Amino acid sequence: MLVSIDTATSWGRRIVSGILDYAQEHGPWHLQIDHAGVEKRLAAGRGMRVDGVLARIGSQEMADRLQAARVPVVNVSSIELKKVDFPRVITNQEASAKVAADHFRGRGFANFGYVGNPTAGYVQVQYAHFARILGERGQTCAFFDQADNEEHLREWLGALPKPCGVFCWGPSLGRQVIDTCLETGLRVPDDVAVLGSDFDDLLSRASYPPQSGIRYACEQIGEIAAGMLDRLMSGEASVEKAVEVDPLGVVEALSTDTLAVTDRRMAEAMRFILKNFDQPIRMNELLKANPMSRRSMERRFRKVFGCSVAEQIRQQRINRARLLLTTTEEPITLIAEKCGFSSYNYMSRIFAAFVGQSPRDFRNQGRAKLKAR
Numbered sequence: 001m002l003v004s005i006d007t008a009t010s011w012g013r014r015i016v017s018g019i020l021d022y023a024q025e026h027g028p029w030h031l032q033i034d035h036a037g038v039e040k041r042l043a044a045g046r047g048m049r050v051d052g053v054l055a056r057i058g059s060q061e062m063a064d065r066l067q068a069a070r071v072p073v074v075n076v077s078s079i080e081l082k083k084v085d086f087p088r089v090i091t092n093q094e095a096s097a098k099v100a101a102d103h104f105r106g107r108g109f110a111n112f113g114y115v116g117n118p119t120a121g122y123v124q125v126q127y128a129h130f131a132r133i134l135g136e137r138g139q140t141c142a143f144f145d146q147a148d149n150e151e152h153l154r155e156w157l158g159a160l161p162k163p164c165g166v167f168c169w170g171p172s173l174g175r176q177v178i179d180t181c182l183e184t185g186l187r188v189p190d191d192v193a194v195l196g197s198d199f200d201d202l203l204s205r206a207s208y209p210p211q212s213g214i215r216y217a218c219e220q221i222g223e224i225a226a227g228m229l230d231r232l233m234s235g236e237a238s239v240e241k242a243v244e245v246d247p248l249g250v251v252e253a254l255s256t257d258t259l260a261v262t263d264r265r266m267a268e269a270m271r272f273i274l275k276n277f278d279q280p281i282r283m284n285e286l287l288k289a290n291p292m293s294r295r296s297m298e299r300r301f302r303k304v305f306g307c308s309v310a311e312q313i314r315q316q317r318i319n320r321a322r323l324l325l326t327t328t329e330e331p332i333t334l335i336a337e338k339c340g341f342s343s344y345n346y347m348s349r350i351f352a353a354f355v356g357q358s359p360r361d362f363r364n365q366g367r368a369k370l371k372a373r
Helices: 010-026 037-042 060-069 093-105 121-136 150-159 171-184 203-208 218-233 265-274 284-287 293-305 309-327 332-338 344-355 359-366
Strands: 001-005 053-055 074-075 088-091 111-115 140-145 166-170 191-199 212-215 242-245 247-253
Touching: 001 359, 010 218, 037 140, 060 093, 060 332, 074 088, 074 242, 088 093, 088 218, 093 121, 093 166, 093 191, 093 212, 093 247, 111 121, 111 150, 111 171, 140 150, 150 171, 166 171, 171 191, 171 203, 212 218, 218 242, 247 309, 265 284, 265 293, 284 293, 293 309, 309 332, 309 344, 309 359, 332 344, 332 359
Parallel strands: 001 053, 053 074, 088 242, 111 140, 111 166, 166 191, 191 212
Antiparallel strands: 212 247
């Protein structure tokens, strides 16, 4: 089997990791990982002596050559190409947009921007979902539509109302926004909070401040795609044409570690929640730290953050649980305790209501298998 996915990025490496996990469990498979892409191999006239191809299909030429090769193919690219109907497994961009909007809402932001290549269809899809979700909450979002124009990016960032939450397609663009802010004297995250889609640990740590990002379920995408290809190579006539996989949640770093809130008391309340959500918080403890009536707390908190205190606590716990379920092998009972749930059964009930499946099913479907290689 040929795997044609660029492993220079965390996204690509993690998808390949998921493919290898599947191959280890269901193989043996003999895999050829082509880092440079399949186009050169095909263009050079070298034979496709493989049973199937798992690829990020990024061009019409690549798609045409794969169709001509007449082998089973599964695509992991979000790029839309004409007359290309290979089975595809990708990230659910509506879900990633909601994760971003919820993350910024939890920090009290009312001003928003989006940075991405305006000519890329998949960027337009993510932005459209992000803008729609904000619009349903009575908010708007500015779109930076001058790709690779540093001068205009400086002007655009400077003109944004502050404080502002900026959602970026990918960690590289997030890094570019952070660099531009530093060059122009804008404070990150106090003036501009930066959130990248698809968290990259190395790029985050190489930046100052480190960049927050949405953790995509890349290992799950790799495993699902490998399973689909396995079925096609085994003679199954057809598989699902499109599978969209929800992201795992936000990996928080300093680039969004702020509260865009003028109500000092509500800022203190949110800081208390963010610091203590993994503990069994009770309303009287929150009121003790921020003296006021329960009714005033609920009313002011909802006005500032767009949700109730209990909803915010549950959202923080679910986000942590999703990450721990898919990036560790810890027992689910221990994860429930680490996330502040009173019991495994209570966590299961809340998790199923938010995510649509039990914690065990979520882990079995999409966890990152941390095996030594």
